[in-house]
Amino acid sequence: MAVSPSTMAAVRASGAIPNAEYLLSAEGIRKEFPGVVALDDVQFRLKRGSVHALMGENGAGKSTLMKILAGIYTPDKGDVHLKGMEIRLKSPLDALENGIAMIHQELNLMPFMTVAENIWIRREPKNRFGFVDHGEMYRMTEELFHRLNITIDPDIEVRHLSVASRQMVEIAKAVSYNSDVLIMDEPTSALTEREVAHLFEIIRGLKVQGIGIVYITHKMNELFEIADEFSVFRDGKYIGTHASTDVTRNDIIRMMVGREITQMFPKEVVPIGDVVLSAKNLSLDNVFHEVSFDVRAGEILGVAGLVGSGRSNVAETLFGVTPASSGTIELFGKKVDISSPTVAIRNHMAFLTEDRKDTGCLLILNVLENMQIAVLQDKFVKGGFVQEGAIEATCEDMARRLRVKTPNLDERVENLSGGNQQKVLIGRWLLTNPRILILDEPTRGIDVGAKAEIHKLVTEMARNGVAVIMISSEMPEVLGMSDRIMVMHEGRVTGFLNRDEATQVKVMELAAQ
Incomplete structure (x- = not known):
């Protein structure tokens, strides 16, 4: 018999929790949506004080299962147990009250509220008159940040924070619930290497406290660095669970896609034609300065740089989203004023934005x-x-x-x-038959199988004479797919590297100048 959320919360508060083998488990879970079986008799088991990575291609069912465990969806069949007791979660609030918190890939903070207000919303400390005690709320936030080694002003409005800082606020908010289970969905998709290292230190500290962490990622290197074990889903079915020390990267890929992926970066040597796009001293006030480069037909120009280097801003300016304040753009040998995306499209350009949910898909x-x-x-x-x-x-x-x-x-x-x-x-964008294709983070947040398909498609486009500009934060992708690499730092181009001379060390040296 399932225990109600309120009963489970009371049991949890009392400390009278059965000594179950697993902190959280799900058995025989099935979930259908119109025309799609998202989960078919799947299982999942999380141990105390461990990081359990959930792996699988996009559409494998990972996020659906996590939304069931976080109270967002209700399963059609199957049981969920928390500390040995069967529970039925009717809402995310039910999950939070029972110690299960989820940090979504698409962050859910309120931009015009302060960091402290976002963290303690609905739980604000009150003074003796019943009003919100902002001083106490600030102190509580500072104390929480000190525990997590986060250096963010609790009084700053969230809209002024970088994506990486917002991610840290989301993590702090989840921890503030004193959660027993923390679900992280692609938490490092927008973080630099230094910020990822900081996040991993936080995770290790939470493990010591006995918190169980479910970690959804498509980045194999993260799996081996932070996860104790992993489970693989494929096409809505459970494939298996293994300790991360027992398998190789290729083993995991084979389980995920059900086939060998022999060439992750299928770069081909194709004839490089004439210059089709030339940017000269392109600038956007207070964002980037005097950016100059050429791209030729059939060439893949990789663009590398740390978060905040101005890479995406240059792409948006090339496509007319934010027209340049100075400098010129030439297309096919003629100077063109790209004042809007409509003008760009008419000149055979296409632009895949980095944020598919906010500025891409409708x-x-x-x-x-x-x-x-x-x-x-x-x-x-x-x-x-x-x-x-x-x-x-x-x-x-x-x-x-x-x-x-x-x-x-x-x-x-x-x-x-x-x-x-x-x-x-x-x-x-392929339907427009572009001659210039700008890709901003084309494989962010997608699985290894889909990445290989997109890389193959980009190679095919180059073979057909399309000039490709590819911005990516993933170093193997930039090194593996590019004919040349342009590196940026703080709004300026710091250098170019040809494919045969480019290494991760050389790229990072230019990116950190």
Whole structure:
């Protein structure tokens, strides 16, 4: 018989918890959505004081299971046990009251509230008159940050923080609930190496306190550095659990994708043509300064640099999202004023933004609507009428080519996994037949199988003469895919490296100048 959340919370508060073998476990979990079986008889078991990594391709069911454990979804079948007692979680608040906190990949902080207000919302300390005691709330936040070695002003509004600092605030908020279970979904996707090292120190400290941590990641190096064991899901099914010391990277990949991935970076040597894009002394006030570079047909120009180096800002300026304050852009030998994305598209440019949810996908629209939006007016309207059959057939062919996992083109994009959302975005831009393709973090937050597919697609585009600018925070991706690498630091270009001379050390030396 399942214990109610309130009963479980009372038991937890009293300390009278059964000495169960597992801190948290799920057995026989099934969850269906319209047209999709997201989870099919899966299991998961988390030990006290351990980090359990959850691995799998996008759409494997990882996030669905975690949302069940965090009270966001209710399973159609199966049981969840916390410290040996069966529980039924009806909401995220139920989960928090029972000591289960989840840090989502898409952060959920309120930008116009302070850091302290975000952390203690609904739990604010009150003074004797019943009003919020801001002084005490500040003190509590400082004390919490001191425990976690976080140096952020509790009084600053969240909108002024970097993505990395917001991630730390989310972690502190979860810890503030004195949670027994902490679920982290891609916590390092926007962190620098130094910030990742800091996060891992926090995690090790939480392990010592007996907290169980579920860690969702697509980064293999993180698995071996921080995880004690891992479980693999594939296509909504449980594949297996192993200690991280018992397997190799290739073993995990094989379990995840059900096949060998022989070439993660399928770079080909292709003929490099004429210059198709030339930026000269490009500047954006207070953001980046005098950026100059050329890109040729068939070339993949990698752009590297630490967070805040100005890489993404340059990409947005090239595409007209934030027009330059000075400098020039030449396309195919002619000077062009790219004042808007519309102008960029008309000049055969395409731009895959780094944030697929906020500035890429239209989440409430379906797959067809998301794919067709960049080409509908120019290619599929005749005599004032939309050629619905033609556009649908074209989008279906593109979805098939990119292996987008969706029941049909009518599925809302918000229901797709992150990797499949990324493929929908890529499909949108491929339909425009671009001659210049700008990719900003094209594989962030997606699984190893989808990464290999995207890398293969980028190589194919270069082979067909497309000039590719690829911004990435993942060093192996930059080194493995680029013909040349442009490195930036604090808004300036610090150097270029050819493929045959580029190493991680040389890139980092230029990035940290």
